[in-house]
Amino acid sequence: MMNNHQIIDEDEVLFKPIYQTGSGFYFLAAALFTVLLFGVIMYIRQFIYGLGMTGMNEPVTWGFYIISFVFFIGISHAGTLISAILRLSKAEWRRPITRMAEVITGIVLLIGGLHPIIDLGRPDRILHIFERGRLQSPLLWDMTSITAYFTASTIYLYLPLIPDIALLRDRGGRFNKLYQILSWGYEGTERQKHVLERAINILMIMVIPIAISVHTVISWIFSMTLQPGWHSTIFGPYFVVGAIFSGIAALIIVMIVFRKVFHFEDYLKKIHFTYLGTLLLVMSLLWFYFTFAEYLTTYYGHEPTEMRVFLYKFTGGYSPFFWLMVICNFIIPLVFLSNKKLKTIPGILIASIAVVIGMWLERLIIVIPSLANPRLPFPTGIYVPSLTEISLLAAATAAFILGFMGFSKLFPLISIWEIKEGREESVHVVSERLNEYLPSKGHIRK
Amino acid sequence: MPRYGMVIDLNKCTECEACITACKLENNVQIVSKENADMGRTMYWMKMLSTDVEGVYPDVRPVNIPMLCFQCDEPPCTKVCPVRATYKREDGIVAQIYPQCIGCRYCMANCPYTVKSFNWFKDEQKVENEKCNNIDVSVRPKGVVEKCTFCIHRLQKAKEKAKSEHRKLQEGDYVPACAEVCAAHAIYFGDLDDPESEVSKVKHDYRKFTLQEELGTKPKVYYLSAKAE
Numbered sequence: 038m039m040n041n042h043q044i045i046d047e048d049e050v051l052f053k054p055i056y057q058t059g060s061g062f063y064f065l066a067a068a069l070f071t072v073l074l075f076g077v078i079m080y081i082r083q084f085i086y087g088l089g090m091t092g093m094n095e096p097v098t099w100g101f102y103i104i105s106f107v108f109f110i111g112i113s114h115a116g117t118l119i120s121a122i123l124r125l126s127k128a129e130w131r132r133p134i135t136r137m138a139e140v141i142t143g144i145v146l147l148i149g150g151l152h153p154i155i156d157l158g159r160p161d162r163i164l165h166i167f168e169r170g171r172l173q174s175p176l177l178w179d180m181t182s183i184t185a186y187f188t189a190s191t192i193y194l195y196l197p198l199i200p201d202i203a204l205l206r207d208r209g210g211r212f213n214k215l216y217q218i219l220s221w222g223y224e225g226t227e228r229q230k231h232v233l234e235r236a237i238n239i240l241m242i243m244v245i246p247i248a249i250s251v252h253t254v255i256s257w258i259f260s261m262t263l264q265p266g267w268h269s270t271i272f273g274p275y276f277v278v279g280a281i282f283s284g285i286a287a288l289i290i291v292m293i294v295f296r297k298v299f300h301f302e303d304y305l306k307k308i309h310f311t312y313l314g315t316l317l318l319v320m321s322l323l324w325f326y327f328t329f330a331e332y333l334t335t336y337y338g339h340e341p342t343e344m345r346v347f348l349y350k351f352t353g354g355y356s357p358f359f360w361l362m363v364i365c366n367f368i369i370p371l372v373f374l375s376n377k378k379l380k381t382i383p384g385i386l387i388a389s390i391a392v393v394i395g396m397w398l399e400r401l402i403i404v405i406p407s408l409a410n411p412r413l414p415f416p417t418g419i420y421v422p423s424l425t426e427i428s429l430l431a432a433a434t435a436a437f438i439l440g441f442m443g444f445s446k447l448f449p450l451i452s453i454w455e456i457k458e459g460r461e462e463s464v465h466v467v468s469e470r471l472n473e474y475l476p477s478k479g480h481i482r483k
Numbered sequence: 484m485p486r487y488g489m490v491i492d493l494n495k496c497t498e499c500e501a502c503i504t505a506c507k508l509e510n511n512v513q514i515v516s517k518e519n520a521d522m523g524r525t526m527y528w529m530k531m532l533s534t535d536v537e538g539v540y541p542d543v544r545p546v547n548i549p550m551l552c553f554q555c556d557e558p559p560c561t562k563v564c565p566v567r568a569t570y571k572r573e574d575g576i577v578a579q580i581y582p583q584c585i586g587c588r589y590c591m592a593n594c595p596y597t598v599k600s601f602n603w604f605k606d607e608q609k610v611e612n613e614k615c616n617n618i619d620v621s622v623r624p625k626g627v628v629e630k631c632t633f634c635i636h637r638l639q640k641a642k643e644k645a646k647s648e649h650r651k652l653q654e655g656d657y658v659p660a661c662a663e664v665c666a667a668h669a670i671y672f673g674d675l676d677d678p679e680s681e682v683s684k685v686k687h688d689y690r691k692f693t694l695q696e697e698l699g700t701k702p703k704v705y706y707l708s709a710k711a712e
Contacts, residue, residue, distance in 0.1 A: 086604065086605075086625075087602070087603055087604045087605060087625035087626055088586065088601070088603055088625075088626060089519065089524070089603030089604040089625075092522075093603075094522045094523035094524050094603075095523055095524060095525075095591070095597070095600065095601065096523075096591075096597050097523075098588040098591045098592060098601060099588065099592060153587070156587070156588075157585050157586050157587055157626070158584075158585070158586020158587070158588065158601065158602070158625070158626025158627060158628075159584065159585050159586040159624075159626040159627060160585075162566075162583075162584075162585045162586075163585065165566040165583060165585055166565055166566060166585070169566050169567055169583070170565055170566060171564060171565055171566065171567050173562060174562075174563050174564055174565040174589070175563060175589075176563070176565040176587060176589060177565050258589075261563065261593075262559070262563070262592055262593040263559055263593060263595050263698055264592065264593070264595075408592065411595075411597040412595045412596070412597075412695055413532060413550075413595075413596055413597060413694065413695070414532070414533065414534065415532065415597055
């Protein structure tokens, strides 16, 4: 690797966020930190006084925390899964996208994985899970798969980061000690490149089944119970589809924001958003198909306990949320993404924001109505989240943005070496690959 | 090994709710504040379930049946517990281990009968009330799940008493508070596997039913229907 400090790199824009920090950054960071701090204070209050600080009651014993848990873990599928699939299918347009996708996974898994602990009545006894955990409980499966996913996806984020860290190390400047440690003496020799590539290839294949298992297992927490509305075989794939769906939407939002803030227009071109937008549209249709199949089966079967939950969603107390979810997850993406005139970057951004909101609502629609309509006719209370729960949701969102801001000050948000590699090799490699597919000219079989 | 169970004769039940009161006092079940009660956080180990309304307007009467943990033979709650804080004992009682519970409330979500309660707050009762507590039953800390245990502490006591008297446990030695207090003798309690016990005789009544039988949880609390008069 060339020692290119002092020299203006052709990809200087990508280094810029690390070295230059505007005042807006500090203001935003301070604001977000306040939100985060408020959330922490509210949590400490809940820790001291008990879970009664939330709005949860009986029979709605799971609320915002579990919704956020499912939602954030769902977002995490953006990352690693999409990046792995794109890498695996040798999609050349993946190069500027993969890094951001992987960072989303890392941050969001940390936040999402914390939520079940926030939800515990006795967080001080969390170690009981290790001491006397029962592997028969879906919660244990869940913990296992999330831990595996977190480990795999952080390594998968870290490995392609090594050449970039080496670039930063060679430039000198602040945090050089950190970069020196983290780059593991990477110099870009043939052998190192080969080893790195092999490691990335192995991980990218490993990560896909792990990612799918994570959300399947989360869905099993619900579907393994006997609750009407939960006890359904479709839940595994339904959750995975929803997760990838919300993940892509979150990824698009992050990409558009950073494109604007750090002037990545030259790297994240319209074509990237068009492709991702198409992918989002496909997932939206798939999501609708699953939702339709799930509810039609319930309705046609007309089992009384199931119907109570069904009607609660369609016409009862939760119908505004239900129909808003349908609008956000299906109608808005359909309108904006299937119409050429509307499929601009702002249009795609609107669709993505709608999907993120819609998918949060979907988790709400799954968790609450089933609990609020138990099998036996008990008088049921209405679940209204308390300030504690709302501020913790805000804190989780703030933590997500803060995590990203922190990352952008340490490491490049777009994989620089992969961009360089693409520039040097892609055209050649792709045209060679193309020649393999195409029938040879003028060749007549006898 | 005995297999404890209960039969509630709804023909005899007058819905006086003495069983509920007795249960609440016997087991030191938390009396929550008014605000929490309004939020739907009341705690009962035994409660009334309004199943139906009888009669023609304006002469109507709600049909209530007393309900407690059914101590299922195939309990859905113990299956999902991540730390074995709830488990089925050999004598068929589904017990709770309060110091082990992490408060994830998964068992509550999976109970088809919604009989479990959660300690949302620490027990807020006045100090002078504390001396009325039953010393045989621990007061649960905040953040754990609790439910009816068929007054398991009474079984312990009865066993010890029988042992000190050098005899075996007999029928009637161990009876939960609700069955003991029932003025109408509507609640039978005993060993379901013992063909001689009253409860297993009553159990074979043609009026017998259990709630949500189709779920296959095999409850050990049976009802005798009131409609066959």
